[in-house]
Amino acid sequence: MAGPAEGRADEVIQRLDDVTAALTGLSDVLDQEEDLSVVMDRVCRQVVGAIPGADLASVTVLRDGTPESLAWTDQQTLAVDHAQYGAGEGPCLEAAESRQVQRVAVAEAVDRWPAFAEAAAGLGIHSYLSAPLFIDDEYHGSLNLYSTQKHGFQELDAALLELYTTAIEAALRNARRHLRARRQVTQLREALTSRAVIDQAKGIVMAVHRISAEQAFTMLVERSQRENRKLRDLAQHFVDETTRPAD
Template identity: 30%
Template structure:
């Protein structure tokens, strides 16, 4: 028997499809507003997830600007970027150079953002932008189709878990800052580099955070 993908599985597959088919895109994430907070609902890799998490921690970045404005926002080289506080330095420290956030207009379901990342400066040309704008329209249709999140226990659980992950990432970054006597710009890449074999970003964050708690 073939089991149908859940909406979150489908969105994750979409991010990976974008990376495979659009030349300039190396990583990709999808964020939406949920009860006034930005939440990443799908991403192609841990590096994409980390870049979204850096923006949430900094409370600034192209994703958040797109969610607020409903317009496309681009940085062609994060190493030469003066917007968004500490986000550019932290993202560049983790290897990112180009970012393009495109609006997802999901009508009554609210705004979203399709976040495109590359480790190369000036990565996205007009063809990439047009192709990803079409993908954003398809993604909007998926989000609209699952607009009643509270009535969908799978998606509701996904949102709750995402907010737990955000708390764990923040705690892990604080632990790494204390251990290495560094700022968040250096701590976020350390989190990605500190994964053990088989761990994803959030499992590593939970482990690092737990390691700093007093043992009972």
């Protein structure tokens, strides 16, 4: 029969395995999904399954100092978040501002955040665990867990949540950098294509009217303004019409 120490070790290993599995699943989502709110919704649902005692989860972000919920598991979760925002106090705000994990039971919450604690108790929430979540200057805040139990979270839960958030921060930063780079490449490709088409149209105008490149470009710009069409679209249409084989 396993002793207490062995049982505790098995529990820690199992909990680590759960967190690792959640992170693996999140990596698969990041490969397929670009919408951050959708990714964060998956984060909330994963972390409730990975951290025992967590009944609800949400992600809070601060925009110009104003908190808002980016994702949540259900409407009760959103109500708890809004209770914090309305009171101007609570674990998610403390975690976001202090960059420190907040693990608080109901008795301590009454002393630290009386207005929020009263509202949360009315919603059936008695334990709180929030970890700071910093992706970039646009997205930073906290990942929040709520429990209906009065002592719903242990030190191990706090350590696992911190491990989880640290890992997803890195993954999300990389994903957002990759997305920005991909968008920049797409924009550059479109710009180069537009330039090539405009140069073709300009060359045709120069040849037909025997005018300079600057004059040809001016003619195209003026026509695009008259017809209220993008210069690239006008140039493409002009090239297509000019180079179309005769019937």
